[in-house]
Amino acid sequence: MAGSLVCCSLSVVADDTANIKIDPISQVITQHKTTILGNKISYQATTGTQPVWDEQGNATATLFYTYYQRTDVKDVTRQPLIMSFNGGPGSASVWMHIAYTGPRILNIDSEGYPVQPYGVQTNPYSILDVADIVFVNPVNTGYSRVLPDKDGKMPDKDKQKSMFFGVNADVKYLAGWLNTFVTQHNRWLSPKYLIGESYGTTRVSGLALELQNAQWMYLNGVVLVSPTELGLKREGPVEAANRLPYFAATAWYHKKLPADLQALDLDDLLPQVEEFTLNRLLPALSKGGFIDAQEKADVLKQMARYSGLSETFIAGQNLDVSTWTFWKELLRDESKTVGRLDSRYLGIDKQDVGDNPDYFAELTAWLHAFTPAINYYLREELNYKTDVKYNMFGPVHPWEREGDKTGENLRQAMAQNPFLQVMVQSGYYDGATNYFDAKYSMWQLDPSGKMRERLSFKGYRSGHMMYLRREDLQKSNQDLREFIQGSLPAPGSPAQYPR
Template structure:
């Protein structure tokens, strides 16, 4: 169908592209959850055309007394005309904690929002969707997105490491049974904090009386441990771990002494030096000689693009908050944490509340309000009638998150090591961006390598992208192809 041009309240103009969606609207006054809304369409993906059905719905979760307590909102995309039992299903989660699963849906759903000419947005078919290889389920955690609490005072049962894992595991179990997908190959994809979420969920579901096992887990720029978890890798110094990503960033801005190098290649060279000579120099502390300090400062200056004198004055450590402000200090601009290739003037970023002071977030990269665009997609295109607003990021959830874990802190690489030992079919893939200064890639890479996961079932790849790999046009295309191969290999 053709979506015509229209205006939202407040005068935002939408420039909408032609898509192949057939819209079916259905809702009721049901007090617990709106009736699911369904659309149908076609997508070109993986070299073929796939007819699909998409369902926006809230799944009601019971409390300890069995009474309805909360809903988790999800958007599920099903390929039509295929054997559902044999077809993979993949569950996606963004992080935060407290963030809706919006970046991954935008990156991999058959239709996503895009910048329009001038201001506003358009809906466009997504050439990088994974619908040809797997059914897709994008899930928002408790109190986020359109997920809601049905009783006062229950947020604490959802906002925490263990609490979140319980709710998500319950959702998956309910969803699989309701859709008759218990026998389907199953995958989890978690980005950022969801690197913890999917590990805790996989572990929890493997321990059920009737275990639910996953064929594969994909970790995108992941957090690697709960609060207090011990570092597995020897080179755990933050300055050492940050250097490879900072080196790629300085190269991007033409400030590196290694002009002409490939970003990922330079980043890996910097990682080798950082974990060797640099780490040993930092370990000397105050006993380091002036000659060695000068030598290390010269090397660092070549990688970081900052003056040697500045590095020496900082005792050979440039904290990340200084690096993002000082690399482009002559322009009076700071660079992005989520994607270091983005930058904006201080006078723009300094008046914004984190994380929106980051020039790589959507207020800087999009010509429209992403929350309003998502609300349009669900309310107008799907015809969904939510009973509350769309919460893209909950500061309340993030600030109130319970980071304590029953049994003590958990290192996710060791969690997956145990799961892979118990299940010889489980595979794990690690996707990292070299321009990610939020979770510099050397951290999760080193932690997972140190865990010594089975080499035939563990893979990792470094992309020329930031933290949200599937938000980057080139990174999305490459990572989507890798994800397709990963699922099809199972």
């Protein structure tokens, strides 16, 4: 494994936490080999920083990235490029990088729990066999940082917010950065894809249209992993009703359902719960306090069967059970709480009483495993050496959320680009961005139904980061592989709608 470092003469910026300087332009290249699905491949890893430029040509920030490119492919113009983002907002690209699609993944057990010794291992299911990947860290995440202005002064917080820390500002500067990246690495002729996780789905949905309209860069696909609402409102009765399928999946996992339901496979149970949610629960919640007493009693009984909660508990919340109380209540009799982002994980609270868990068991477990792994991997295997702190979660708040039309932007991008396809991936045990909300958003993304054949959904028996479970790591990567291969048009096919 050979490495080479290139830096620049631009001004450097201090890391806020340690008064350490970071190079705005840097690059380290290493050569590697791996085996994916039994096939040996060679690839090059480029880690570095690349500036964000304003309209006057001034560098306003520098973004840290890791770019994997196969070196045994003869025609790079036929090799797809995946541009990968995580969420938060304020989260580094670490999660999908070393746990999902990259060639190396962290050491965890088959269900996703941390193990020691810490470190990384080969990812035998990585999509690097069918696509090159760049993992991008937005401003203040990973090693990415704001730069001082031309006078050497750091912009104040309000200025930084207007430049970087909001739904639309984030999309705008990242689109320009991607243009520069694609140009520098000669990838304009390659088929291009965006993948985003959690808030990253908001980011890539907005980027799909911004890249087309402002950068004239057209995509073949967008993948939404554990998507947010994308500006497609789910309020009132819809928000309350949509939680039930997630409750049912979690209760099934923890064996809290009646025997007849518990005996069903999850794939057989969830369609029943979804049908009840849409056709019985949603209308009942819409009637509020004027619901017929018998209808309310019938709905209460069925909700209790599907959720693992008591009728009394549900009635006390007027059929509107929050996720917070669910995480605390489901296993209260066992003195356990369930995780928010992945409800397979168990926590223990100081007291069994109360409405909310003391902490999120899954997040503490993930940070336990990811933090040492990414710091080791970048420095020791990819040879990128810096004393700047790697921000797993960086300072980006308050985040400007006004004007979020990213779902509509994605619909418009699809309408303008007949080649563009979208796939949604969700874990059934994710309580933060639950899978039925994801389905609902997909249904609402194109109300006309004219593009429904270009929208698809895949569900997994795990949580927010469904790929942490080994079985779902294999399945979700294969779904990605098939999505990429299936969205590549035949050579010479025109991007047009048939008459």
